[in-house]
Amino acid sequence: MHFDLADLNLFIHVAEASSLTGGAKQAHLSTAAASTRIKSFEGQLGSRLFYRGSHGVELTPAGENLLKHARAIMRQVEYLKSDFSDYGRSETGHIRIFANTTAVTEFMPEVLANFLGSRPGITIDLKERLTKDIFRGVLDGAADFGVTSGEIKMKGLEVMPFSMDRLVVVVPIGHPLTGTKDLAFKDTLIYPHVGLHEGSTLLEFLKKEVSEVGETLPLRIQVFGFEPACRMIEAGVGIGILPESSALRYQTTMRLNIVELKDVWAKRERSVVVREFESLPESSKNLIHEIRSYHSYKE
Template sequence: MKLDPLSLRLFVRVVEEGTIAAVAEREHIAAPAVSKRLRELEELFGTALLVRTNKGITPTAAGMNLSVLSRDVLDDLRNIVLQMKVFSDGLRGSVRVLVNISAVSTCMPPLVKSFVERYPEVNVSLLERDSLAITESVAANVAEIGVFTRLPHSADIEVHPFRSDELKVLVPVDHPLSTRKRVTFAETLNYEHVVLRAGTHLRHQMLNAASQAGKPLRAKVEVSSYDALCKMVQVGMGIGILPAGNAEIYRLPGTRMLKLDEPWAVRELVICVRRADALSPAARLFFDHLRASP
């Protein structure tokens, strides 16, 4: 049985793109040649792998299984090349990391700095994404490593402990709650909030908690960063809920930080990868660097 890595790569690309024409243009291979390789794969395995219609191409159950197995094989082959390359020109490479809004402004900058100082030939691409999008992107091999707030997900990934954080309530000093040391979330719903944009895990948590409390979340202002959230609280546009690490960085004069007296206020940041043993050498170094951090 002969399996050609090029045929497997073209098959995976066709499953991703949905058309042979798009794959042919992307891979600079004639469309008939791509079709021929797909037919040869179906003949080799003795089963239909793709369903072809005038709307495009979709994988059969067997085809979907082959696409998953093929990605693993192609990852392993690419990993062999990368690992052998280390011997020829020293350690160099790149790693793509997705992090959520909480981590990107607190723990990640010093960790990236210390890593790059130790491995100056490795380029780290750090991009901010929502937690759920991070799990899906790492599962789809869009990025090698993700750092997100632990939440229910269906992605086929490995999840490793990283560090914990706690949500706090930030209020203006002249706010009715400013004399308190701790408040429940239900008590905060009596006042207007400054909230993060829709789609973030924290926003989703707050909406669920408001629904359980039987009160609406009065979102006075919506922002896209914790920096902006703190500034809005400072000028009296409402109160804000944010991780303690972010609150310490961005907290401004004229505000007070209160304890959020809820079980879900304690959150866990985790690291995710598709498979730790299949990471590229550069990604493995960064992964180990994160896990070794205090």
């Protein structure tokens, strides 16, 4: 069997675009040339990699399996280039990160601003993903590492905890829940909620918890971000379940009260997850160190 890195790179582009034309464009090839290369690649492997339809292409089971290996191979090639670029200095490279809503909106912007400010040769791709997609992305090589919170049961990952946070109920001044002790999440469901946008990790987590108690989340409005959520809560639109770190920050400028939840899951451990820390390039290792150090002096 013989194939080159260009074949793998083209295959990844087509798979991620779900389109031969889109993948060819990313690989700087004509559609015809890309089609020829993919067919030749399938012939060498003795397996069909894509189902072709009027709306694009879809991976076959063999293609799904190959994508995991192809991503891992290409990431190792990128790591190799990064480590040997400028004699292995940590000031160059491209880092891909999958993170949950809290990380993307709360602390990663400040961490990345500090990190990138002194490293002009580094580029970063930060994407918000659901927890399960963070794990899968790291395992499949779509991300160098992930930033998440809560219990981690996925095998094959190295987990590096770095701080604690708590989910709390945020209510407007004068709300009936103000000052409540031993409040359970299910007891908040009689009030309208202000929730985050569809696809946010926090919203998906709360929907899961609600379904387990046989209820539905009474969403009155959904917004993008914790600050808009707090503004809605302050205005009396509803109550919200937010990270305590965010609630405390916005409480300094808004008329809000914070009520603790007694649910065990409300206290969450934040972690960086990687497939294999020692195989990461120095730039990624240094960024992970920055994330963990940031929280050690912030808390």
